[in-house]
Amino acid sequence: MQLNTLIAALGLFAPASALLRFGCSALTVQRLDPLVEPGMNPSTHLHQIIGGNSFNVSMPPEEHDLAALSTCTSCQFTEDLSNYWTAVLFYRAKNGTFKRVPQSAQIQGNQGGMVVYYMTDALFDTAQKSTVTAFKPGFRMLVGDSTFRDREQARNFRQLTYICMENSGTRAPEYINFPTKPCPGGIMANHRFPTCWDGKNLDSPNHQDHVAYPESGTFESGGPCPATHPVRLPQILLETVWDTRAFNNPADFTDGNQPFVWSSGDASGFSSHADYLFGWKDDSLQRHLDGHTYVSAPTLKTQSTALQNQCKVKDMVGEDIDSWLTSLPGGNPVA
Template sequence: MFWLTAAALAGVAQAQMQMGSLSMLRFGCAQTVIDRIDPLVDPGKIPSPHVHQVVGGDAFNATMASTDISKLAKCTSCTFSEDFSNYWTAAIYYKASNGSYKRIPQMPNQQIGDSNGGLTVYYTAMGKGSSTAFKPGFRMFSGDAARRVPSGFGKNMQSCYRCFPGVNFQGNTMSPCMDPKIDSEGFPKTPCPGGIRSSVIFPLCWDGKNLDSPNHIDHVAHPESGPASFAVTTAKCPASHPVKIPQVHLEIVWDTRNFASIKEDWSADGSKQPLVLSSGDETGYGQHGDYVFGWEGDTLQRAMDNSCFGPTCPKGNLKTQTFAAANKCTVKSAVHEEYDAWVDHLPGLDNMGNMPM
């Protein structure tokens, strides 16, 4: 299954769905806000150290209580209108040869629809009774913002970048993180004329008790056999974290089409490239994702138990909305900074990539 094309993977998923063995939601969430706050890692801090791009419910704030978020939000930027969760990642900037920076905007993912940027969310489980949906107040983190070297997970890496060689998602034929030619755990070493797709995969196992942990990681874990690849959810969980949870996977497509022609910022041997995460990471290995659960009632459990596939869930009786509605769900930035123009340093960092004293 690892090396199937995207079309073949969809065919397998549909066949398994018909047999009642797989649930895989895949849906888009438009951009809610670009801001320098982080209620998970730096709660209450305005501003937080680096810029994030955020999607989901409008309850997103610098401080989010460990409670039922669905009761606090009034709208969501996701097409499943009962998903008031929040999902966010670091932004990616382009660093020009003159030392200035420009935030690379997001664009709609393949087969998603007319979203205002944002990202694509996957929830995968092996059908009824195979996983336990998250509880109100649940939150988690995937990745390591301080990492500057490969994780050592090989094809089971939990984050990667896909460098599209041409427009319209050219070359998108293999499962996420599985293409040896255009996928990499660190930033691509060549220009990407069709855009760059980031993937962030979250752990699959939960301790069954704690809705969070001090580092937002320890209450969840990978299976006994190690990190699980995209849509592979059958591995056994360790005794310390015995409860299987849905696999959450985020995809963000960064619109590098207007930057790929600037050849002088790339070197032929790959030793120089102009991409940098908003955290100051020029390697890309520090890519990470944050998640605060906010599905209404038992909607996510119904989706995982009823072999739902793609952007709708008729068996689970889940409600959806158009992007015309989802795009309207936004929140105001808490930090008033320039996030779209060329700037002389990354917001929150000095010209050397360090937090000012």
């Protein structure tokens, strides 16, 4: 049976093309990781989380309907009760103390959080004509690795980048490690997820093997998916702006050094990582993708930024993350 015939016979995949961009306020900032360290309270390092309020210490795969479990979302579209999270950025002072770097909202009125993209072609391709398959209930994945500390380790993770922002509109150039100069508009961290799926598994033991990057080229260049992962997914891009303006002392940026570290203890920037748990309600994402729209989302319901900001989860860890700290939460050493 030919591959295309096999895929059609499985009855799983509805092709679609569109681009979606929306803001999400911060849901919570806690030392929890229900994907990599389920049931561990606290987990090894701090994360910033957006999305549905069913986020918890443990989120077992059998409880995959996040839309049914959540009563609100910190994202613009009420149908998106997914969860997205990344590590947290800290400033390390010369005396060895640490201060959490605040997040800047890119969408007016949002409290921190991120901007999320779902796209079928390159970001500024208004045609968005390629076909992709929407994620399925229970789908989850991880990009990056919190233990990595150099470029060779991180080589397989494409397009986990940083932008040293001159102002709110800066989108280039992109760096693969932390900027080594003060950034007047803050540091944007970009997380682009893999875009090819094996078509069978909603997850894998390392949360990565069921997905892949294009066999050659990139998602933006239309690179083909490998035969092992033939199903083309929309690309998820997360943009987080860290407001580093209060920490831009030139004395901290000398001899190639810089003062920022991830909550995992990484001062290189190569440990950048992000987690995704799919939680769109019913077939709302598929319906949007089927609409062939660029940025606009006529089939989706929006909520006010005030309601986004109100959606929170309780503090389940109970530790100080906002004072000047003598060590990173969890005591992670800087390396």
